Amino acid sequence: MKITAKEAERHVLAVTVDNEPGILAKITGLFTARGYNIDSLTVADITEDHAISRITVVTNGPPEVIDQIQAQLERLVPVHRVVDLSEAGPHVERELALVKVSGTGEKRVEALRLADIFRARPVDTTTESFIFEITGPPDKVDSFIALMRELGLVEVGRTGIVGMMRGAEAL
The missing domain is CATH 3.30.70.260 (ACT domain)
Known part of the structure; x- marks a missing residue:
């Protein structure tokens, strides 16, 4: 089927x-x-x-x-x-990704601007590249990666999704 x-x-x-x-x-x-x-x-x-x-x-x-x-x-x-x-029922999903972006000049500035909007933080930087750490729902991580492709995406590492039910009760 x-x-x-x-x-x-x-x-x-x-x-x-x-x-x-x-x-x-x-x-x-x-x-x-x-x-x-x-x-x-x-x-x-x-x-x-x-x-x-x-x-x-x-x-x-x-x-x-x-x-x-x-x-x-x-x-x-x-x-x-x-x-x-x-x-x-209602649950929370999150994922962590490390996103390496290479670029100089305007592309570098734009990568930093977009990272700020997505609340991704630089965890490593050189004069030619950044590694950003981003956490959030998978669709947020996907969107950030898609935008970074246009700015010089080099490499991505993702943890996979973790989820938990909302509220005080344990699983």
């Missing part, structure tokens, strides 16, 4: 797992074996004793495929919980 862009929906899945060797391979293997694409993947240890990690996976697909992914993830032994942040 071919999925059209209209049928595919973006979903942010927060997966709480035991922090053990091979768990990331199990989860990515589940996606790979079934032909599902991972758009973004982040992993972080979230407990003081290093026993639990949180994996944030961004993927696309129609609702029935996302439901199938969730069900299959929940069946994996080291998985404690899977939450589709996109379906669970």
Whole structure:
């Protein structure tokens, strides 16, 4: 069955797992074996004793495929919980990127001006280049990178998306 862009929906899945060797391979293997694409993947240890990690996976697909992914993830032994942040309610998403831009003269001035508008801060500078740090929703990071392409974009490094439900309750 071919999925059209209209049928595919973006979903942010927060997966709480035991922090053990091979768990990331199990989860990515589940996606790979079934032909599902991972758009973004982040992993972080979230407990003081290093026993639990949180994996944030961004993927696309129609609702029935996302439901199938969730069900299959929940069946994996080291998985404690899977939450589709996109379906669970209001949530916050953020991403960090380092953006290297090369330029002199007016292009250099324009890069600094745009960085200020986007609240990107220079973390390294030479007479010929900047490295900017930008955080925010993925669309903000995408827009900043697109504008920097016109001004001398050299290199981009992105962390991937992390997300969290709004409010006082833990996931």
